[in-house]
Structures are given as structure tokens and as C-alpha cells.
Amino acid sequence: MDYSSLLQHVAKHIQLEKSESDYFLSLLSVKEVRRKEVLLQEGQHCTIINYVQQGALRAYYRDKEGNQNIIMFALSDWWVTDMYSFTSGKPSMLTVDALEDSVILQLQKVDLEKLYQQVPKFERFFRIIMQNAYVREQLRIIENLSKPAEERYKSFLVKYPLVVQHVPLKQIASYLGITPEFLSVIRKKSK
């Protein structure tokens, strides 16, 4: 298994000794999933954080009416889990599944706690990851509150060009909080 992309990703924020990165890698397990395979089912207790080495995942919330509301896409180099369930221990609200065949590195919550103790630098690493995640979610809230659907769509195209290549339009509609039909109307206007 080639962990170079993960190690490069980590190296952007903290510097590790060889022994530290070895220890870190020893805590991970590799999971290969096929398209549509479910990594986390709504209602389960989420004890795993996933790093996408290759492929594409998504996380969605299913509401009372059964609609899927897409909360995030996760391409290569992204961390994804139900952080609410992961931190609180409560049943997860989200389902995480694979948009295409993917290679995932998994870290158990108990192992993450050990990692924090053995290599406190990872507190810094995940502090930065969480901080960025917080900022991203807040920017999304700002967009949702202040912009109409058409602008949110254009902004999405600019912000996540890679996602656009991997994901059908109806899922982008769901992420934007609109129906596929209405996205279609928007797209026609822009042409």
C-alpha cells in the first residue's frame, strides 16, 4: 500500500519523525469499496474516520420524507465521517457511501485517542483540519442564506470543478438544496 498521498497531506501541517509516521500508519486499515457500497449507515454508532485515498464518497442526510440531502462530497485527500456521531457517541444522522470504486484509509476513534497521546502533534493536525472544515461549513451557510440557487450553482462549479466531473447533476442539485428539475431550468438559462 502506498501511503505517500496521505503523508504528503499530513506534512502540509505538521512535521513527523519516521517513527511517528510509522506509528500513525500502523493505526490505519485499508478498505476498498465498490460504487454504491455503504461505509456508514444512518443510525449506526460512528467510530471511524475515513480518509479518501482514491475515489469519491458522499455523505447525506435522509429526512422524514425520504429525501436525500447531500451534506458533503469527499474526493481524494478528504477526511469524511459523521463528526456529530463520532464525537458525541450518538447514532449517526448521516449515511456515507461510495460514488465510485474507492480506496479508503480508516482510523478508529480509540486509535485516534491513542495517537493524540503518543504523538500530540496530531492534535495540531486535526485542529487545523477541523478549523478548515468549520470555515467551509460557515461559508456554505453564508451562501445558502444570501444567494439564490443560480448563483450557488455557478459558485459550486468554480469551487468544486473536480466534483462536477465525478457526480451526476441530481446530486449537485441536492447539495445545493434544490430539485434536479429546477437545476435543469437554471442550466438552460446559462446557455
Place this chain on the structure above:
Amino acid sequence: MDYSSLLQHVAKHIQLEKSESDYFLSLLSVKEVRRKEVLLQEGQHCTIINYVQQGALRAYYRDKEGNQNIIMFALSDWWVTDMYSFTSGKPSMLTVDALEDSVILQLQKVDLEKLYQQVPKFERFFRIIMQNAYVREQLRIIENLSKPAEERYKSFLVKYPLVVQHVPLKQIASYLGITPEFLSVIRKKSK
């Protein structure tokens, strides 16, 4: 100045030696603000993170049309800043001002960096703070995507009863992403 509420808040997540908490407190400066006073103006470079010791702040985004979209309320024991600007160094998108006379403890970005170096435990502390902030924002996105305005309002009443006591309805409407007029319609129905 009585820092006990801040120290109790910190102690929920990390244990500090006396020398460590003394150092931490030495980095803070106290700012007393009056109702309507601005702590951070949109467009400024945000280099301060604020802890609300007493009172109430809010952060809002002003869109092209000039509408205020309230991003967060911050009561006692909350941290508030424009985290986007704080971390990226870019001009802030948010304005932060006081909803009532308040006592704020301020920490400069450079001092926070020093704090991380001198007392690495604070990496853990802010990792947890950021993680919680991330989860909160994600839950808000889920609500905004999946629930109609009336349910979001009811849910807000349950989740932030203290805010309701401090804040006029039109600001709650803005937080919920609806107009004051429509909130009024919702409230009439519930009676």
C-alpha cells in the same frame, strides 16, 4: 478581572498547571463594549479571537442587496471571530458587533501561536472547540436543507432559549433565513 468563567470553560477540556493558566491569561486583553459597538468590521483583516465573558455578540454577513444575514449569536462562554479571515489572512466577510453591553476577552493571533508553542495542550483545546463548531455548522446546514421555516423556528427555540431572551425577533428571522414578516406568520399559527 475575574477569569473564573473562562478558566472553568477551559478546564472542561484540558487540565492546566497554575503557570500555564497564568501564561494564558497574560495573553488576553479585556475589552468592554457598549450595545451596537462594532468589534470587527467587514473588510478588515481579522487578527483577534473573542471570548464572550458577559453579554451578547452577533456576527453577520451583509450581501449585495445590503441584507444582514446573521451567522451566529455569541452569548457568555462562546468564542467568536471571523474564522475565515483569521486563518486565511484575507479581509473579513463578517461584521461582529454587540447586541448589549458586554465584556470580551481578546486573544491576538500572534499570541495564540505563541500559546500553541508554549502550551501545546491548547492545540487540543481548540481542536475540540473547532470540532464542536464544525458539528454545529453542519447540523445547521442539515436543518436548513431539510426542514421548512416553521420547524427551524421551533427547533431554534429549544436549542437556544437564552438567545431568544436577548435578541429581537427580526434577528432570529435573519438567522433562520426568513423575513421578519414571515416569522410573524409562523408565530401566529403556533398560538
Place this chain on the structure above:
DNA sequence: CGCGACGTTGATTTGCCTCAACGATTGTGG
């Protein structure tokens, strides 16, 4: 006391949804 912010009401408009239908792909089992 007077003025501006607030909360409310009603009439009208609009952004987006629902439902139904349709070709065009995609993918899958035989």
C-alpha cells in the same frame, strides 16, 4: 415628548417545488 425600531397584518408576487412525461445514457443480467 417625539422618533425610530419593532412586531404585526394583508395583498400581491416570485422562486422554487411537485408531478407527469419523454428521450438518451448507462449498466446489467441472460
Place this chain on the structure above:
DNA sequence: CCACAATCGTTGAGGCAAATCAACGTCGCG
């Protein structure tokens, strides 16, 4: 490798949630 089914993207008619605009009484504050 084909045939059929499922998913996708799109179009249109009709409907609803929420916005806009205007008006009004109330209240806290200067």
C-alpha cells in the same frame, strides 16, 4: 454482446412556501 431496465437530464403545467411592499399600533429610548 445484446436486450431490457434503471437512472439521468430535461421539459411543461400547476401549486405552494416564502418574499416583497405598504401600512399601522406599540414601545423603549434619547
